[in-house]
Amino acid sequence: MLRLAPLLLAALPAVAEDWTRFRGPNGSGISTAKGFPVEFNQTRNMAWRTPVRPGKSSPVLAARHVFLTSFDDGKLYTSCYDRGTGKLLWERSIDKPREEQVNKLNHPAGISPVTDGENVYAFFKDFGLVSYDAAGKLRWQTPLGPFVTSMGLGASPILAGDSVVILADQLESSFIAAFDRTNGEMKWKTPREEGEGWATPLLYTPPAGAPQILTIGRGLFGAHSVSTGKRLASVPQFSPAVVASPVLSGDVIYGFGYGNDEPPAFSTRLARLDKNGDGKLDAGEYGDDAFLRSIARYNGNRDLMITEDEWDQRQKGILGHNGIQAIKVGAAPRNLWKTSKTLTGVIPSPLIYQGLIYVVKNGGVLAVFDAETGRLGKEARLADALGGYSASPVAAEEKVYFANEDGKIAVVRAGAAWDVVQVNDLGEPCFATPALSQGQIYIRTGEALYRFSAQIN
Numbered sequence: 001m002l003r004l005a006p007l008l009l010a011a012l013p014a015v016a017e018d019w020t021r022f023r024g025p026n027g028s029g030i031s032t033a034k035g036f037p038v039e040f041n042q043t044r045n046m047a048w049r050t051p052v053r054p055g056k057s058s059p060v061l062a063a064r065h066v067f068l069t070s071f072d073d074g075k076l077y078t079s080c081y082d083r084g085t086g087k088l089l090w091e092r093s094i095d096k097p098r099e100e101q102v103n104k105l106n107h108p109a110g111i112s113p114v115t116d117g118e119n120v121y122a123f124f125k126d127f128g129l130v131s132y133d134a135a136g137k138l139r140w141q142t143p144l145g146p147f148v149t150s151m152g153l154g155a156s157p158i159l160a161g162d163s164v165v166i167l168a169d170q171l172e173s174s175f176i177a178a179f180d181r182t183n184g185e186m187k188w189k190t191p192r193e194e195g196e197g198w199a200t201p202l203l204y205t206p207p208a209g210a211p212q213i214l215t216i217g218r219g220l221f222g223a224h225s226v227s228t229g230k231r232l233a234s235v236p237q238f239s240p241a242v243v244a245s246p247v248l249s250g251d252v253i254y255g256f257g258y259g260n261d262e263p264p265a266f267s268t269r270l271a272r273l274d275k276n277g278d279g280k281l282d283a284g285e286y287g288d289d290a291f292l293r294s295i296a297r298y299n300g301n302r303d304l305m306i307t308e309d310e311w312d313q314r315q316k317g318i319l320g321h322n323g324i325q326a327i328k329v330g331a332a333p334r335n336l337w338k339t340s341k342t343l344t345g346v347i348p349s350p351l352i353y354q355g356l357i358y359v360v361k362n363g364g365v366l367a368v369f370d371a372e373t374g375r376l377g378k379e380a381r382l383a384d385a386l387g388g389y390s391a392s393p394v395a396a397e398e399k400v401y402f403a404n405e406d407g408k409i410a411v412v413r414a415g416a417a418w419d420v421v422q423v424n425d426l427g428e429p430c431f432a433t434p435a436l437s438q439g440q441i442y443i444r445t446g447e448a449l450y451r452f453s454a455q456i457n
Contacts, residue, residue, distance in 0.1 A: 030395050037452050064084070102149070102152030105347070140183050165178050167217075198242065201213050212329075220236055240259050251329050252328055283296070295311060322343065366382050398415075399421065
């Protein structure tokens with residue numbers, strides 16, 4: 001079975017389909033190729049399996065290579081694998097210079113790299129940017145940070161023209177910046193009003209105008225010039241907590257975010273955590289709770305204690321809409337609609353496919369919405385694929401692939417009356433989003449990198 005892999009890949013076109021960044025073509029999560037397997041595991045339709053170092057970043061593809069990042073033994077790794085055989089061609093590392101406060105689901109190698117088809121560009125929140133050529137030679141590195149976050153950064157870098165673009169929405173001093181692809185020098189840096197957020201930006205070229213970078217962050221949609229970074233537009237009233245990355249369909253951008261109608265009372269936390277009964281929370285009481293630690297560090301007098309006033313100050317910042325929102329982009333961007341359905345437990349980005357929006361949340365609950373109206377359609381559990389979900393859905397050939405944290409990948413027949421066609425169990429934890437290219441599925445688990453192909457039986 002494994003000996004066939006080079007021959008199969010040699011039959012593919014010399015230039016690979018564009019899955020060079022997180023979620024593939026402009027972050028859509030959609031492949032237009034054909035021939036993808038529906039059933040796959042370690043004994044079915046597996047072209048190869050290669051052990052990998054720990055990490056949660058998603059694989060990105062060049063014509064002959066697969067790139068990943070990892071963290072192991074205190075070092076931040078960028079690795080290159082052969083697409084035909086899965087062989088590790090090279091790996092390079094840099095020391096992790098600092099330890100930043102993060103959510104337990106975040107990871108030092110959780111941010112996906114991006115490639116121009118030859119070189120690879122990796123962003124590590126604990127270091128900054130680094131670039132290697134196809135042979136593994138260091139091209140340049142640009143240290144950045146430290147960053148002011150409660151959960152750690154999450155937005156992946158993208159390529160825009162001759163620049164690598166980084167979005168760093170933080171508790172303080174948020175910015176978007178562009179770095180020269182040839183030498184890593186900063187070309188521009190634009191401050192942002194948005195607070196902490198984790199969504200990867202998109203590219204958009206108006207019918208009559210220059211390319212733009214589209215962002216969704218705390219409370220705002222934004223559009224920036226690719227060439228200068230200048231803020232071109234803003235649309236307010238977006239959700240205040242944006243974890244998932246947006247998707248673009250035509251001239252409409254869709255995003256998901258969390259918000260509260262009213263802030264939860266501080267008394268609920270006091271009842272559970274205030275051991276000494278003084279009406280405040282100290283470090284010994286809130287412990288390693290990332291959200292509470294951020295309140296103690298960045299609200300009020302920043303004395304590492306949490307008072308009711310400091311709690312209320314932070315909670316006011318997360319008042320707003322909870323759910324999906326559609327915004328028309330272009331010359332006069334504006335809100336189109338918001339869902340009335342409140343969603344909780346959603347980490348993956350939504351998928352827009354054939355006029356429908358797919359959203360999966362923890363517990364394996366899949367909800368489908370009409371992309372024109374936001375109206376909720378079928379909502380049900382993905383049978384035999386329950387549990388937590390961090391990886392974002394991807395689609396091809398009328399099917400949508402959902403990978404859960406236990407390593408079960410549900411293959412769903414797309415449509416308003418969607419149904420589960422197959423559940424594949426890899427038996428290994430999976431937090432990375434699969435990559436789809438030329439009928440091949442690339443999946444990174446906690447233990448290995450896989451390539452599956454329907455041409456293998």
